[in-house]
Amino acid sequence: MKVPVPIPAIKIGSAGHQVCHPAKAKDMVKIDLPKERPPDWKEAMLKKMAEVLDKYRSVRLFLDICVKCGACADKCQFFLGTGDPKNMPVARADLLRKVYKRYFTLGGKLWGRANESAELNETVLKDWYVYFYQCSQCRRCSVFCPYGIDTAEITMAAREIMAAAGVATKYVTEVVAKVYDTGNNLGIWAPAWKDNCAFLEEDLKDTEGLDIKFPVDAVGAEVLLIPPSADNFVNTNTMIGYAKMFHAAGISWTTSTYCNEGGNFGLFLNYANLKKINNRIIEAARQLQVKKIYWGE
Amino acid sequence: MATKFLFIYLPYISLGIFILGVLYQFWRWARTPVPLRIVIAPAPQTRRGIALRLIGDALWFPSLFKADKLLWAGGFLFHVFLWLVILRHLRYFLYPVPGWVEAIQTAGLYAGYLIPIPLAFLLARRLIFERALYISILGDFFALFLLLAISLSGILLQVFFRTYIVDVKALILGLIYFQPAISDYHWLFALHFVLIMVLLIYFPFGKLMHSGGLFFSSTRNQRANFEKRFVNPWDFPVAYNVQNLFPPEKYRETLKGMREGKKE
Amino acid sequence: MDFLEIPYPLHICDLTWDLIKRGALKIDKEANDSLLVTYHDPCNIARAAGYFQPPRNIIRATCNNFIEMHPDTILEKTYCCGGGGGLLADEIMEIRLAGGKPRAEACRATGANYLATICAICKANLPEVMKHHRVNCEVGGVHDLLARALVLK
Ligand code: SF4
Ligand code: SF4
Numbered sequence: 227m228k229v230p231v232p233i234p235a236i237k238i239g240s241a242g243h244q245v246c247h248p249a250k251a252k253d254m255v256k257i258d259l260p261k262e263r264p265p266d267w268k269e270a271m272l273k274k275m276a277e278v279l280d281k282y283r284s285v286r287l288f289l290d291i292c293v294k295c296g297a298c299a300d301k302c303q304f305f306l307g308t309g310d311p312k313n314m315p316v317a318r319a320d321l322l323r324k325v326y327k328r329y330f331t332l333g334g335k336l337w338g339r340a341n342e343s344a345e346l347n348e349t350v351l352k353d354w355y356v357y358f359y360q361c362s363q364c365r366r367c368s369v370f371c372p373y374g375i376d377t378a379e380i381t382m383a384a385r386e387i388m389a390a391a392g393v394a395t396k397y398v399t400e401v402v403a404k405v406y407d408t409g410n411n412l413g414i415w416a417p418a419w420k421d422n423c424a425f426l427e428e429d430l431k432d433t434e435g436l437d438i439k440f441p442v443d444a445v446g447a448e449v450l451l452i453p454p455s456a457d458n459f460v461n462t463n464t465m466i467g468y469a470k471m472f473h474a475a476g477i478s479w480t481t482s483t484y485c486n487e488g489g490n491f492g493l494f495l496n497y498a499n500l501k502k503i504n505n506r507i508i509e510a511a512r513q514l515q516v517k518k519i520y521w522g523e
Numbered sequence: 524m525a526t527k528f529l530f531i532y533l534p535y536i537s538l539g540i541f542i543l544g545v546l547y548q549f550w551r552w553a554r555t556p557v558p559l560r561i562v563i564a565p566a567p568q569t570r571r572g573i574a575l576r577l578i579g580d581a582l583w584f585p586s587l588f589k590a591d592k593l594l595w596a597g598g599f600l601f602h603v604f605l606w607l608v609i610l611r612h613l614r615y616f617l618y619p620v621p622g623w624v625e626a627i628q629t630a631g632l633y634a635g636y637l638i639p640i641p642l643a644f645l646l647a648r649r650l651i652f653e654r655a656l657y658i659s660i661l662g663d664f665f666a667l668f669l670l671l672a673i674s675l676s677g678i679l680l681q682v683f684f685r686t687y688i689v690d691v692k693a694l695i696l697g698l699i700y701f702q703p704a705i706s707d708y709h710w711l712f713a714l715h716f717v718l719i720m721v722l723l724i725y726f727p728f729g730k731l732m733h734s735g736g737l738f739f740s741s742t743r744n745q746r747a748n749f750e751k752r753f754v755n756p757w758d759f760p761v762a763y764n765v766q767n768l769f770p771p772e773k774y775r776e777t778l779k780g781m782r783e784g785k786k787e
Numbered sequence: 788m789d790f791l792e793i794p795y796p797l798h799i800c801d802l803t804w805d806l807i808k809r810g811a812l813k814i815d816k817e818a819n820d821s822l823l824v825t826y827h828d829p830c831n832i833a834r835a836a837g838y839f840q841p842p843r844n845i846i847r848a849t850c851n852n853f854i855e856m857h858p859d860t861i862l863e864k865t866y867c868c869g870g871g872g873g874l875l876a877d878e879i880m881e882i883r884l885a886g887g888k889p890r891a892e893a894c895r896a897t898g899a900n901y902l903a904t905i906c907a908i909c910k911a912n913l914p915e916v917m918k919h920h921r922v923n924c925e926v927g928g929v930h931d932l933l934a935r936a937l938v939l940k
Contacts, residue, residue: 231888231889231892235653236653236654236657241881241882241885244878244879244881244882245878245879246874246876246878246879247876247878279555280555281555281556281558281757282555282556282557282558283552283555283556283557283739283741284557284561284740284741284742286551286552286555287552287555287736287739287740287741288740290548290552290732290736291730291732291733291736291737291740292730292733293663293730293733294655294658294659294660294663294730295587295594295598296591296594296652296654296655296658297586297587297590297591297594298590299654299655299658300654301590303866303867303869303885303886303887303888303889303890304869304882304885304886306888306889307869307882307884307885307886307887307888307889308882308885308886311654311657311658314654314657314658316658317657317658320658331728332728333728333729342660342661342662359873359874359879360874360879360882361872362830362867362869362870362871362872362873362874362886363830363831363871363872364830364831364834364866364867364871364872365563365830365831365834365835366830366834366864366865366866366867368563368742368834369563369586369589369834369863369864370586370587370589370590370591371586371590372580372584372586372587372598372733372737373580373733373736373737373740373743374563374586374737374740374741374742374743375740375742376561376563376741376742378872379561381872395873395876396876397873397875397876398873401873436939438939449802451799452796454906454907454908455907456907456910456911457907457928460910460911461907461910461927461928461931463927463928463930463931463934464910464927464928464929464930464931464934466930466931466934467928467929467930467931467932467933467934467937468799468930470933470934470937470939471799471802471803471806471812471930471933471937473939474806474811474812474813474937474939475802475806475811475812477802488796489907489908491873494872494873495873497558498759501758507796513775517793518793518797519793519795519796519797520796520797520798520799520801520802521796521797521798521799522799522907523798523799523800523842523905523906523907523928523929523930561835562835562837563834563835563863564833564834564835564836564837564838564839564863565837565839565863566837589864747837749795749836750795752794752795
């Protein structure tokens with residue numbers, strides 16, 4: 227396949243040093259996860275793994291049926307960028323697959339190494355932590371796999387398994403914790419959000435002479451807009467775009483300080499947080515009595 | 524005794540393992556719930572569309588075609604030849620032989636002669652291309668060598684050591700009707716036969732289950748009907764704990780306070 | 788969720804494109820004439836939702852110069868910006884830059900000077916990527932373009 231980047235040669239371990247900082251205990255507590263890795267982390271992870279396998283057909287199936295054809299191997303941008311073979315989607319999934327084979331299939335229990343299975347130990351866990359946090363769950367690999375094997379599902383499963391034993395990254399847990407505190411990923415408190423909106427209003431008046439409102443928490447508006455919080459802070463031009471559009475079309479709208487973020491980092495962690503974060507969208511809509519919900523871009 | 528085991532007990536055992544094993548795997552997948560919609564766009568919105576897409580996936584591997592033309596050619600040729608060969612062999616299983624099985628005999632024969640070519644290619648690429656070599660495991664080579672051995676022994680049988688066809692047919696029909704009758708077979712035929720039994724036994728437990736697994740794959744068999752709510756069978760209510768400082772009630776109070784205070 | 792008219796969230800581009808189609812917005816395309824715009828499909832808006840056309844439609848309606856990137860790098864074959872999936876942490880900047888490389892190269896090949904996208908994470912990561920790989924291209928939203936082209940007076 228002709229891609230704008232040449233496919234790199236394999237460079238074993240070339241991305242192994244790119245490790246995320248581990249999560250802080252205070253964030254883990256806030257999002258209902260174990261503070262730190264317990265001494266029996268291995269059992270905890272295997273227990274979680276059994277649960278995940280019984281809950282997600284995709285995970286079980288995808289671990290079972292990969293034929294190692296390698297069609298996905300050169301499709302991951304992280305492999306194209308680094309050349310680290312463990313960033314090939316199939317090899318990334320293999321990190322989990324080997325452990326799955328060892329503990330959950332007959333072949334692994336009987337033949338062990340010959341079946342290419344692996345004990346869950348520190349080395350394996352380290353690989354998991356490094357390479358499952360080098361997958362952006364973009365699912366590009368799945369487009370090219372003849373069976374639609376979605377390495378993102380595997381990554382999510384692996385992260386859920388790790389999270390159950392207190393292993394997660396600082397960035398993701400921090401963001402989720404911030405969402406619970408402030409309603410958005412950037413950790414913008416309600417007063418600051420309102421200030422920003424007021425600032426944008428003034429700015430528009432000063433520079434373009436336009437009188438356009440950026441409503442916050444307006445009960446009874448027609449549309450609840452759930453922008454990424456960055457739109458209020460960094461990509462303010464986008465926010466101005468929404469406001470102008472609503473203004474021109476004469477639609478009443480509002481943002482909510484309870485839920486001013488559509489991006490859900492719970493997805494990168496586990497199902498319970500995913501759901502809790504999404505629930506707050508519905509709650510916000512209910513409290514504000516809006517008629518429609520729109521995502522920002 | 525050995526003959527009796529190889530030609531009477533082994534076929535029943537391996538067929539039993541094959542059928543039970545495949546059913547077991549299907550059952551394992553079928554009983555595991557599908558909690559989320561994970562379609563990969565563009566996906567059809569109707570059941571019919573999905574059925575057509577799955578058939579297409581199974582017959583000519585469009586995703587693989589997108590990914591890697593060379594590999595697609597190898598894999599596609601191998602599977603076509605394999606089907607022709609299997610269908611050709613039906614003549615040993617059916618009596619009387621239906622007309623269409625007769626009709627594909629020649630094609631099946633040539634497919635049988637040619638099948639080692641894509642197999643050899645599939646094997647060679649695993650050894651030559653560094654990415655393929657890196658991800659290959661023992662099971663991949665085992666399956667390829669097994670298939671190569673089966674096809675080569677079959678070709679030799681066909682070309683040099685023609686077994687007495689009537690004997691073979693009597694053996695298989697005997698097995699089918701539970702009246703096994705065995706006679707003397709060439710050792711090469713015995714090899715061919717036993718290798719196929721090994722294949723049957725191995726089939727449910729390795730990568731070969733990709734054949735059935737495709738149809739269970741959520742990214743391929745889900746519809747893109749986003750308007751319809753997707754219900755998660757094991758959904759559970761989420762609890763706000765004390766550390767989650769911002770439960771919905773607090774927001775309600777804030778809003779109420781704002782309305783009463785009319786500050787903003 | 789029965790209190791909502793539409794019981795699921797829609798994307799703002801749906802609304803905008805609908806308004807443009809109905810002629811409810813007055814647009815001066817020339818305001819964007821200094822830009823050569825290309826569009827980056829964010830991974831899961833493209834692959835999970837199949838949301839390909841509305842943003843493109845808006846860009847076409849607000850800009851005169853729109854160019855697609857290489858067909859292997861758009862639509863469902865789009866690349867990740869390199870920072871999705873919780874990777875937007877500073878300590879793994881190297882990975883983010885490496886992961887963004889395919890996108891940067893695809894963008895360079897078009898010669899575009901404005902890369903529009905509708906994902907906040909892409910908007911955070913791609914500028915870094917562009918800077919690192921020395922692609923001279925501004926990264927921004929689709930509604931930014933609308934904001935520039937919308938005639939309000
Ligand atoms: S394309 Fe699919 S079957 Fe092939 S190696 Fe990748 S995940 Fe496995
Ligand atoms: S889902 Fe993960 S493994 Fe697959 S292409 Fe995207 S980043 Fe790579």
